[in-house]
Amino acid sequence: MKNCVADGNTIDFTATADVASGAPVLLGKVLAVSLGNVVTGEVGVGVTEGVFELPKVTADDITQGGQVYIKADGMITSTASGNTLAGKAWADAPNPSDTVWVKVNA
Incomplete structure (x- = not known):
């Protein structure tokens, strides 16, 4: 092609x-x-494809399959407002964990 x-x-x-x-x-x-x-x-x-362990906002309680967003400082968060869609959480990342597995651009 x-x-x-x-x-x-x-x-x-x-x-x-x-x-x-x-x-x-x-x-x-x-x-x-x-x-x-x-x-x-x-x-x-x-x-731009795959699942990666990325730094997250420690206080966020992220559940498997949930939408996650990236903040301007590179931290992953569950808060959509003011942030950019990063993908989906591949596994639970409860408070107070400091990383989350993310399927990027999903």
Whole structure:
């Protein structure tokens, strides 16, 4: 097929701040998880499909299958207002846990 430009599993991005390997990166409305450390101004690669353990707001009580959102600081939350959809919780992450498994972009 001549018009296929990418498989959609990864996306290149230019880091606007230093990014650690495994950190979430919000690209508009797409959540990517960085495959490696990326220095500000450099191009990195992020994964846009799959389930990842990501940092969450400790006080949130997130249940399996629930919608989750990403805050501007990269933390996952159950609060939609003012945040961007990140995907679905793959497992329960009760208060006071500090991570949650997220199926990104789901």
